[in-house]
Amino acid sequence: MKDLIRIRDLSVRFYTYEGVVHAIDDLDLDIRQGETLGIVGETGSGKSMTALAILRLVPYPGKIESGSIVFCDRDSGGEVELLKLREDRMRAIRGNKISMVFQEPGAALNPVYTIGDQISEVFLLHRRQELGRRARERVDNLLNDGNGFGAGLKRPFWHWQSRIYDKIAEEPHALEPRLLSHIPLFRRLLWRLKDEASLLTVDMLKDVEIPDAARVAAEYPHELSGGMKQRAVIAMALACSPELLIADEPTTSLDVTIQAQMLELFRRIKADKGASVLFVTHNLGVASEVCDRVAVMYAGRLCEVCTVEELFLHPLHPYTRALLDAVPMPGKELQTIPGALADALNPPPGCRFHPRCPSATPLCQQERPKLKAVAKDHMVACYLF
């Protein structure tokens, strides 16, 4: 399978008053086309930061220090280096080719705009040409069908609309429509774009199995349940059929029954759209449900990358094994990992897991183990292998 995202030597640091935090340290990771890759790890292991780094949305005072993230566009076949892209080009990718679903659906939606407004915004931003084409078709239908006195009066206006929407469909950044959309009152003349966007929005909401989509589109976030909100957020992320959907703990804040529905939805989306999904979670059970491959992270570094079957059948890295033992199961005594997560300000030298590792050697304390392939589709960063 071909790669969609190729991350090499990615380092993200936070420059805080207490010192420099190495949130991600020399990370190498590939996301393949059409696969669901899970990133698992404890809180603070850098899994969410990896997701944000791909979108170049690492929050202040964090900074992407070095490395490269190459995005291989499936549609155009071209390769782009995301970290060197101009900001406006990057914006054209965000929400369009790569989109993201966040952990807390209640916080991810703006409380003062309707669900429909917030989803339409994505279409108005990234699908302007298509909206222009659809609006033009609608005006042309009016021009063909319109009869009578009223239609006669509106005819010149329709001709003008048809022309302007045609321009948008051809070149969304043409001067005339751009001028119009920047002047507050004139912006309303382009209302058909908004209408078309809301039609697409309702379709999108239906797609994520929201009943009564037209009504939900007109509602504000606080009027919906948590599961509905998360569906709306997913609809927003899927609006432009992204090639990569990043889901940052999308089920963590939901009830178990709703969680199951969400996981089902994610599976269906992947099957329907063929998008790759980067699924960030701390829940190994959830990862086993949806992921093809899993990357285990500890203190900003990768420990192990393998298929989900391998992870559960032949876990290699001591941390992965400890993590699996820490999953609560009926009839089994719960094992905790001794010690605490590595201090991000002063990480231990060598392998970051060595202070908590039962099989640490003197070498582990001195040198960092490299990620190496031990079997097909199985890589591990540990001197034991």
Added chain:
Amino acid sequence: MELRSYIIRRLLLLIPVLLGVTLFIFGITMMFSPTQRAMLYVRDAKQLADLPAVIERYGLDQPFVVQYGTWLGQVFTGNLGYSKVVSQPVSDAIIQFLPATLELAIFATPLIILLGILLGTTAAAHKDRPLDHGTRVAAILGWSLPTFWLGLMLLMIFYGFLRGFLPPGRLSVQIDLLVNAAPFIRYTHINTIDAILNLDGPVFLDALRHLVLPVVTLSVVNVAFIMRLMRSSMLESLGKGYILTARAKGLAERVVVNKHARRNALIPVITVSGYVFAALANGVVITETIFNFKGIGWWAWQSAINLDISSVLGFALFNAVLFVLVNLVVDVLYTRVDPRVRLGQGVQ
């Protein structure tokens, strides 16, 4: 709840509020003995002999409840008493002095709110960068400049050094004559609005020229206040999850700040903006005095230092009505900005 029934309910609430306010203020004036209160109207040593008769006649030695009841009864018939300092009934005094104050408030409030919101947004969007530091210094300066000093400095520069370019007062002498003469109709006694209604350019420009300095003086302090509030409110809103969502959608930073963050940040600012308007419409003593802009603040101040009890009571009553009305407007505005707020229910 329906808007109309909500407004009616809130207006009914005015009655207990006003009763409370008047009870409190009337109670304070009762701390003066009947003789002291009667003495306020003595101009001549010869009148001293009549004091007991005056006290008897106006019931100044009656129990508190009786005196309060009598006063309240008079207020209900529209008689607020006589304002000694301006030698006319209190109700007339309010009508005479309110337009000047309202004119100041009408011009200053939109300026204060718009500038405050704009500068606060800019400061938050440029947090810890030069623009933020610049506006912070300006805000501290504006906030800490004493009004009387700033007013006098402005007068000295724009009236003194620039030879009467921006004069104090409400109108120039000739224009004042013109305004009070026949063809000019005084609809509202707010000079700028009357000038527009009479389609009189020179009067409008003259009124505007006199407004500049007091409006600037008032704005400097209040813009600083609203700006700092807006900045902190914006920073809170910029840290929320929906901002990250907006950025992940691919929206430009300008849209993220001006659309997604600002609408949420406006909610607390609306409350304070309402109070700023109420405070300005209540009269601003120092500014009105320095610029000889005789409004309600000037009158209230004169009444207070001259122990003009009926004027002070009238002013307090006016004050209370204004605050309750502004509060009502603010509450209705809330529902326009924040869909989570329903009339009469608070945040869901």
